[in-house]
Amino acid sequence: MQKIYNPNKNNWSEILKRPTQTVADIEENVLTVFNEIKTEGDQAVQRYTKKFDKVDLDAILVGSEEIEEAKKLIDQNLKDAIQLAKSNIEKFHAAQKTDKVSIETTIGVKCWQEKRPIQKVGLYIPGGTAPLFSTILMLTVPANLAGCKEIVLCSPPNKEGKIHPAILYAANLCGVTKICKVGGIQAIAGMTFGTETIPSVYKIFGPGNQFVTVAKQLATKFGVAIDMPAGPSELLVVADDTADASFVASDLLSQAEHGKDSQVILVSTSKEMMNEVEKEVAKQLAVLPRKEIAEGAISNSKLIYVEDDQKAIRLINEYGPEHFIVCAKNEDFYIDNVTNAGSVFIGNYTPESAGDYASGTNHTLPTNGYAKQYSGVNLDSFMKSMTFQKISKQGIQNIGKAIELMAEAEGLQAHKNAVTLRLDSLK
Amino acid sequence: MQKIYNPNKNNWSEILKRPTQTVADIEENVLTVFNEIKTEGDQAVQRYTKKFDKVDLDAILVGSEEIEEAKKLIDQNLKDAIQLAKSNIEKFHAAQKTDKVSIETTIGVKCWQEKRPIQKVGLYIPGGTAPLFSTILMLTVPANLAGCKEIVLCSPPNKEGKIHPAILYAANLCGVTKICKVGGIQAIAGMTFGTETIPSVYKIFGPGNQFVTVAKQLATKFGVAIDMPAGPSELLVVADDTADASFVASDLLSQAEHGKDSQVILVSTSKEMMNEVEKEVAKQLAVLPRKEIAEGAISNSKLIYVEDDQKAIRLINEYGPEHFIVCAKNEDFYIDNVTNAGSVFIGNYTPESAGDYASGTNHTLPTNGYAKQYSGVNLDSFMKSMTFQKISKQGIQNIGKAIELMAEAEGLQAHKNAVTLRLDSLK
Incomplete structure (x- = not known):
């Protein structure tokens, strides 16, 4: 891990740079698969499953x-553990329900906003050795609470043509409408266009490798929405001398084991804490089963010393971490002043993995600095807000003149006319 | 206008097809401008302003x-009209504020969700003969209510190097931080990368021609978010024999005058109403200043007869109109059952132009069927929701075992370890 002391603001963007990915060269292949699945449907899906899986x-x-x-x-x-996690996720996401917002902006002009469910959603769950059944909970629980009518799940089959039982168990428990054995690009293309078997959906959620990421981007060109742009997982911990170095090290490593391109950063106002964490990381890393992966990520990672909390929070907001752990005396200062982070973990007994599984918050979060402008997945991710207005005769008399003047000033005579006709009818 | 009677469900997608646009061929030009502005900054901006404007x-x-x-x-x-509109937009968007959502999912596990403002936002306002100052109100009012720190506005200069006074007036009234005389691709590129003069932003809002649309799409590849994908404006009216044919015709025409690629549709359970609206459209069209444009749109447009409200709402939800006007006896049926629409206008005295200017609802809405999965612009468009969790010693003892089991089942040992270390410390 690289150690940096009191970095100058001019160097922040260089220091906080994420490991880069290039995806441009696979775009063409992704488009080919899309075109074939659009025209051939299931037949092309099965051909690619044979080829890739x-x-x-x-x-x-x-x-x-x-x-x-x-x-x-x-x-x-x-099963019991999954049930506990599901229950906490349900409690937290159910609490996010909002009432209809309704007001009369001018006498006779009633406006309201209602959220209604996205009717058809698709979830992608990667295959491989680690079956991410926790992601199924994170996506189906809010989808069900929102009232989505159709929840389609795609996950790649293994060489025996099967999907991991934990994925099937969780999908069934959580009321998935259809489970399809299809992975990668072909899954995303299938949910974009629909095939004889795979339903088309309006919005696609879920993680995946770079092929899935590019396929999801491409899907947006065909009118499908996606949860958010993807990037490698990341964690930033701010720790002063009240933190526990072994806990901090274990959190950094839990993020590092996701992939070699994961990034973990420690920001500290204590040089001693930095050194202790460094030692603890080395010690704990040595005995990890996914040591090789974690080592790759750790080599990209940084320990940054800053003089005070003020400087720390500016640096943190500049980075916009997906996961942000606060182990500091002055925790309220960080809670109040963090503007850019996906999910925040506070205190020595709040490991990041609690949010990954069972605290109740969602683990589908903005990476790559996207916390500056994107929300993590939440109940609203499965709904869209619609507005309504109902204007009475008195109402149009109250605001009609203003509309006429503004429409005329914008050169839109027919817009004005729609009001004038109504006002004239009331004379 | 094409008249269609009782269309078969198999033909709906053909009948409801939007006028198509092709943008692929301009992508390369857009990328060139982006690259030059990224490396040369203001100098390239000024070069392109000279070339294009x-x-x-x-x-x-x-x-x-x-x-x-x-x-x-x-x-x-x-000025007074703008003030009235601004006040109504403020009332409606202020009512959308939500409280912090906070619960204890398990004893000792506190989770909360808070919305925080996107710090820097950019607005694009097209130039040309019709100065869209109303869009400035629609975007700055929620941006200010959300608490965005920096609001940058870009709009192209005319040949005299000026921006229309109505745009400058509205921008100043609404507290825009910086107004830049820059249009089209160069404006979007400038707000994406930042130049010596134009600040980079985290999210870009606002309408534009096809060059702006492609530029906004490209901006998302460089880490900037956008309000929503764009498409031509559209309106669907459902009218039974309680509607007023001249009002309905004026609404169809107000949408049609936006552009030749606009689409307007009437769905009716009354053949008489259909015929009357057709006559009224012809009559009102003849005297419109933007007759040529509206004529183009009207020629793309359809009058569809269906037998009953049930069939009508299924067709309407399949289309997912940006603007949806309901002039029918059974209006509650439509309000309750519409699942896909941007904004809904109810009754004979609620013209669509009321929502464009002064009712208080936002006029930046999903087109092109995107109402199936996207919200129109609202207060939340300028914020992102962040989650927080704080777990006590007792809390981690309550959920720790479940996290360990799930992490182990997903093959993520370091995730488990972060909990085990903490549980062991409490033994």
Whole structure:
């Protein structure tokens, strides 16, 4: 880990630079798959599944026997853990429900705003050795609370043509409408255009590798919305001498094990704490099963000493971390002044992995500095707000003149006319 | 206008197809301008202003004398109209403020969600003969209510190097931080990368021609968010025999005058109403100053007869109109069952132009069917929601085991370890 002392503001952007990714060269391949799935449907899906996932599927759709089998394979302790997590996520997201906003802006002019569910949503869950069933909870719980009518889930099959039982178990528990054995680009293309088996959806959520990321970007060109732009996971910890160095090190490593391109940063007002964390990271890293991956990420990472909390928060807001842990005496100062962060973890007993699984907050969060302008996934991500207005005769008499004047000044005579006709009818 | 009777569901997508646009061929030009502005800054901005706007500017920034001059040029009646509109927009958007959402999901596990302002936002306002000062109200009012620190506005200069006084007046009235005389691609590139004069921003809002649309799309590749994908304006009216044909015709025409690619649709359960509206459109169209434009849009447009309200609402939700006017006996049925629409106008005295200017609702709305998954601009468009969690010793003891089990099942040992260390310290 690189140590930096009191960096000058001019160097912040260089110091805080994320590990770069280049995706331009795969765009063309992604477009080819999209075009073929658009025209050929399921046939092209199965061809690509054979090519990329090395399995020749009889059926894309997961059947009820497979789900029943999966239920038996999951240990009761894990089922209980999932239930606890689901319950906390439900409580937190249910609390986000908002009432209809309704006011009379002028006498006779009633305006209101209502949120209504996005009717069809699609979730992508990556395959591989680590089955991310926790992400299913994070996406289906708010989708159900929002009232989405159709929840489609796509996840790649393994070489035996199966999906990990934990994924099937969680998807079934959380009321997914259809589970499709399809991964990568072909999954995103399928949910964009729809095929004989895969329904088209209005918005696609969920993580994935760079092919999935590029495919999701491309999907937006075909009228589908996505949760947010993706990037490698990241964590920034601010710690003064009240922090526990071994806890901080364990948090940095939990983020580092996600991938070699993950980034972890410690900002500290204590040089001693920085040194202790560095030692603890080395010690804990040595015994990790995913040591090689974590080592890659740690080598990209930085320990930054700053003189005081004021300087620390400016640096942190400049970075805009996905995950932000505060282990400092002055924690209220950080809570009140952080403007750019995805999710904030406060105090020595709030590890980042609590938010990944079971505190109740969502773990689908803006990376890559996008915390400056994007929200993490929340209940509203599955709804859209619509506005309504109802104007009485008195109402149009109250605001009609203003509309006529403004429409005329903008050179839009027909806009004016729509009001004039109504006002004239009331004379 | 094409008349269609009782269309079969299989033909809906063909009937409801929007006029298409192709933008692929201009992407390369847009990228060139972006690259030059990224490396050369103001110098490239001024070069392109000379090329596209035919004016050689001394200064990009609008000075205070220009604003003072603009104030004098605006008629007091128009000032009063703008003030009324601004006040209504303020009332409606202020009512959208939400409180912090805070709950204890498990004893000792406190989670909360807070919305915080996007610090820097950019607004694009097109130039040309029709100065869209109303859009300035629609974007700055919620930006100010949200608490955005920096509001940058870009609008192209005319050949005399000036911006329309109504734009300067409204921008100044609404507390825009900086007004830049720069239009089109160069404006969007400037706000994306920042130049010596134009500040970089985190999110760009506002309408524009196809060059601006493509530039905004490209900006998202460089880490800037945009309000929503753009498309031509559109209106769908549902009218039964309680509607007033001349009012309906005036609303269809007010949307049609926006551009030849605008689309207006009438859905009716009354053949008589359809015929009367058709006659009224012809009559009112003949005397419009923007007749040629409106005629183009009207020729793309459709009058659709359906047997009942049930069928009508299914068709309407399939289309997902930007603006949706309801003039029907059964208006509550439409209000309750519309799932996809940007903004809804109810009753005979609620013209669409009321929402464009002065009712209080926002006129920046999803077009092109995007009402299925996007909200119109609202207070939240200028904020992002962040989550916070603070877990006590007891809290981590309550949920720690579940986190350990789930992390282990996902193969993420370091995630588990961050909890195990803390639980062990409490033994």
